[in-house]
Amino acid sequence: QVQLVESGGGLVRPGGSLRLSCAASGFTLDYYSIAWFRQAPGKEREGVSCISSSDGSTYYADSVKGRFTISRDNAKNTVYLQMNNLEPEDTAVYTCAADGGGYNVDTVQRLCVIHTAFDFWGQGTQVTVSS
Numbered sequence: 001q002v003q004l005v006e007s008g009g010g011l012v013r014p015g016g017s018l019r020l021s022c023a024a025s026g027f028t029l030d031y032y033s034i035a036w037f038r039q040a041p042g043k044e045r046e047g048v049s050c051i052s053s054s055d056g057s058t059y060y061a062d063s064v065k066g067r068f069t070i071s072r073d074n075a076k077n078t079v080y081l082q083m084n085n086l087e088p089e090d091t092a093v094y095t096c097a098a099d100g101g102g103y104n105v106d107t108v109q110r111l112c113v114i115h116t117a118f119d120f121w122g123q124g125t126q127v128t129v130s131s
Contacts, residue, residue, distance in 0.1 A: 002026030002120065006096055009125030012086055016129070020081040022096030022122060029072070032119065033103045034079040035111050036070065038092035038127075047112025048094070049081060052103035059109045063089070086129045095124040 008020040022034060033052045039045040049070040050059045058070050069082040079096060097118035103111055 004096055004098060004120050004122035006094065006122045006125040009094060009127045011128045011130065013131050014087055014129055016086050017082070017084045018086065018127060020083065020094055020096075020125060020127070022079045022081070024077045024098065024120075027120075028074075029077045029079065029098065030074045032098040032100050033108070033111055034070075034072065035097045035099070035115070035118070036079075036081045036094060037097065037112075038090075038094045040092040043092075046092075050103075050108050050111040051079065052105075052108045052111070054102050055104055057103065057105040057108040059112050061112065083127070086127075088129045091127060091129050093124040093126050096122045 003025055005023050008018055012018055031053055035050045036048045037045050038048050048061050048064055049068055051070045051072055067085045072079045098120040099118045
């Protein structure tokens, strides 16, 4: 079965950390660029971070820059989103998506900001930051 599965969400106090995983099954993640999105109730979906398949170029939204780190482990067919110094404003459902198009340092931003026609979507994982 071809799918993306997120895990690692949960409840954490402000200032805490979580690491989200986006694991692929049924296909090889090596050839796909990955986007992490989040959506909070009543708010638009936001592209949080993206990583390209070709050269590992990354993009971060201003709201998470310096706190979140995206990485990929092709041997484990998984992309990670390390989230540090979490804030209540980070509370949302986080979803990963995979796209087979080629992206590089000049175009990876589009994946998070403009692109919508992804090949695969995960089901999402809830992140709640609260004291």
